[in-house]
Amino acid sequence: MHERVDEPGFEEKTAARVERALPVWCERLGLSGKCDVVEFLPDGTPYPVEYKHGKKREKLHDDLQLAAQAVCLEEMTGKAVPKGAIYHHSSRRRREVAITPALRTKLEETVAAVRAMLSSGKLPAPVNDARCRECSLADICQPQALAGKSRQHEVAASLYEVSE
Numbered sequence: 001m002h003e004r005v006d007e008p009g010f011e012e013k014t015a016a017r018v019e020r021a022l023p024v025w026c027e028r029l030g031l032s033g034k035c036d037v038v039e040f041l042p043d044g045t046p047y048p049v050e051y052k053h054g055k056k057r058e059k060l061h062d063d064l065q066l067a068a069q070a071v072c073l074e075e076m077t078g079k080a081v082p083k084g085a086i087y088h089h090s091s092r093r094r095r096e097v098a099i100t101p102a103l104r105t106k107l108e109e110t111v112a113a114v115r116a117m118l119s120s121g122k123l124p125a126p127v128n129d130a131r132c133r134e135c136s137l138a139d140i141c142q143p144q145a146l147a148g149k150s151r152q153h154e155v156a157a158s159l160y161e162v163s164e
């Protein structure tokens with residue numbers, strides 16, 4: 001699905017430069033990843049665009065992911081990143097997301113909670129529900145096989161490295 005970032009409507013024509021699959025990182029929060037697309041506006045301001053194949057979700061994961069990308073791009077470029085967008089393939093529309101102080105706070109709380117969970121060596125049991133169908137981690141998580149088996153989760157947790 002990510003190969004379709006070239007489809008019409010994905011990019012704004014106002015972007016001065018567009019980078020795809022751009023590696024990003026934030027040393028302050030210990031984050032690293034890759035942005036589907038980053039449009040650089042004429043003044044150099046990065047504008048991340050995250051590609052999603054489904055509809056807008058009720059929970060905040062997409063917005064948090066975009067906020068994490070914005071924080072990474074701010075640290076890397078020194079430019080403020082006040083907004084970005086989620087591109088929903090199903091509707092072929094962009095949903096612009098403001099990187100608000102509240103979203104940044106939620107991001108920092110989430111990063112701290114994930115770090116604490118990984119440091120504890122215990123992962124929560126797989127949810128094994130509708131969320132798993134679209135999850136890119138399903139192959140390694142194996143929610144159907146591991147649902148309710150906490151011991152395996154402890155083993156799985158040791159496979160993760162926590163960036164200090």
Ligand code: SF4
Nearest residue numbers: 126127132135138141
């Ligand atoms: S596959 Fe695993 S990580 Fe993904 S949503 Fe299901 S339980 Fe969560």
